[in-house]
Amino acid sequence: MSSLSLPIGTDRLILRTFERADLDALAAYHTLPSMQRYVFSRTRDVAEVAGALNIMRSHVSLQRPGDTLTLAMTRQGDKKLVGHVSLHWSDATAGQGEVRFCINPAHAGQGYCREAVGAVFDLAFDHFRIHRVFMRSDGRNHHSIKLMQQLGMRLEAHYREHALFQGEWDEELHFAILDREWQRSAKVSDLPPRHRVA
Amino acid sequence: MALYPDYPIRTERLLLRPFTRGDVDAVFAYRRREDVARYLFDVALSREECALAVQQRISQVALEAEGDKIILAVELAESGALIGEVSLIWRSVDARQGEVGWIFDPQYHGHGYATEAANAMLDLAFGPGDIHRVAARCDVRNEASWRLMERLGMRREAHFREHALFKSQWDEEFIYALLWQEWRALRAG
Numbered sequence: 001m002s003s004l005s006l007p008i009g010t011d012r013l014i015l016r017t018f019e020r021a022d023l024d025a026l027a028a029y030h031t032l033p034s035m036q037r038y039v040f041s042r043t044r045d046v047a048e049v050a051g052a053l054n055i056m057r058s059h060v061s062l063q064r065p066g067d068t069l070t071l072a073m074t075r076q077g078d079k080k081l082v083g084h085v086s087l088h089w090s091d092a093t094a095g096q097g098e099v100r101f102c103i104n105p106a107h108a109g110q111g112y113c114r115e116a117v118g119a120v121f122d123l124a125f126d127h128f129r130i131h132r133v134f135m136r137s138d139g140r141n142h143h144s145i146k147l148m149q150q151l152g153m154r155l156e157a158h159y160r161e162h163a164l165f166q167g168e169w170d171e172e173l174h175f176a177i178l179d180r181e182w183q184r185s186a187k188v189s190d191l192p193p194r195h196r197v198a
Numbered sequence: 199m200a201l202y203p204d205y206p207i208r209t210e211r212l213l214l215r216p217f218t219r220g221d222v223d224a225v226f227a228y229r230r231r232e233d234v235a236r237y238l239f240d241v242a243l244s245r246e247e248c249a250l251a252v253q254q255r256i257s258q259v260a261l262e263a264e265g266d267k268i269i270l271a272v273e274l275a276e277s278g279a280l281i282g283e284v285s286l287i288w289r290s291v292d293a294r295q296g297e298v299g300w301i302f303d304p305q306y307h308g309h310g311y312a313t314e315a316a317n318a319m320l321d322l323a324f325g326p327g328d329i330h331r332v333a334a335r336c337d338v339r340n341e342a343s344w345r346l347m348e349r350l351g352m353r354r355e356a357h358f359r360e361h362a363l364f365k366s367q368w369d370e371e372f373i374y375a376l377l378w379q380e381w382r383a384l385r386a387g
């Protein structure tokens with residue numbers, strides 16, 4: 001497959017890999033209790049976020065199954081980091097990928113996630129030739145559930161009390177979309193080279 | 199908690215008991231069939247493979263650690279005929295999760311034996327097994343299997359499409375589940 005062309009521009013965002021300088025802007029939302037409820041790794045203070053950032057900075061491409069690509073969502077105008085989105089290549093033979101995202105609540109509700117996740121779907125299906133993308137959500141995370149519905153994903157699973165999560169019974173939804181089901185957005189395109197970061 | 203059931207487990211018409219070496223021919227009678235193997239992970243088995251499968255099952259009689267399986271031969275109480283098997287897997291110790299499964303000889307389909315045997319496994323899981331949630335899965339095309347799950351009172355929790363390859367084709371899978379409180383309500387009603 002051709003080499004990945006980053007950053008990616010959407011209507012209002014630039015999706016790029018993470019940099020060391022993103023620490024404070026990342027910590028601003030990654031340490032929030034509301035965020036801790038849904039993330040995998042504990043990041044309760046800046047030191048723990050620095051560890052997470054190191055890992056995210058290494059997520060720059062998908063070379064083999066198990067790899068993750070993590071992109072910072074930055075606003076085109078002021079270059080502010082508003083959240084991040086990732087694509088995990090979970091299975092090569094069956095072409096499966098998982099998308100996850102986080103948004104700084106201060107910037108939520110403006111459609112940034114939808115824009116970023118849509119661009120990552122394009123990347124998954126068109127560039128990485130993934131066959132099926134799935135997303136998971138806690139049953140109480142209504143913003144996340146609404147987003148997946150807006151993206152045209154199908155609800156494939158609704159698990160109840162199938163696991164313990166942070167000491168409580170978990171409720172988990174799985175949404176999925178196949179390559180032939182994804183409605184491509186005409187508005188998403190690669191940025192011309194002059195806009196690329198370093 | 200660890201589970202060491204007393205065998206045999208008796209239901210109205212059936213006996214659920216550990217496998218023995220003498221069961222190979224009866225197991226081969228249905229595991230050799232293509233229609234039985236279609237939705238199993240295994241292909242149709244040779245007699246030698248059946249002997250190996252039975253050998254493994256002889257010791258699968260208790261749940262001591264995560265991932266352990268209880269696989270029991272299902273016998274008609276009246277004739278002693280072996281008509282299939284039922285299984286219970288301990289999927290998670292912490293979250294008290296189990297999974298049930300079954301394979302039956304088509305010769306004995308249509309009498310409610312599978313329902314009777316599977317209900318006994320649910321009672322084992324939720325009763326002495328102290329399991330909180332029991333799941334079961336099958337290929338979407340295996341209507342007999344998911345109809346059975348519905349007769350057991352299980353809810354359809356998942357319908358995965360093309361999420362994996364199964365025997366070189368796109369897989370489509372249902373997952374059903376039953377919670378402890380739902381099982382208790384079923385048995386009370």
